[in-house]
Amino acid sequence: MINKYLIDVFVFLFGLCIGSFLNCVIYRLEVKKSLAGRSFCPHCKHILSWLDLFPLFSFLFLGGKCR
Secondary structure: OHHHHHHHHHHHHHHHHHHHHHHHHHHHHHHOOOOOOOOOOOOOOOOOOOOHHHHHHHHEEEHOOOO
């Protein structure tokens, strides 16, 4: 029973990471930016730190705002 929940949590977290990555790729292709380079805030152009790259956790921790 616990194995099923662990697999569900893993699939959920993996989906968050893949979705975040694809969102970044789609955004960069849409505005004709290079796919290479660091991630940044599209509003203020602040370069994101490694802690900001965890999609759901950074959103909840920062309250949906840019650092």
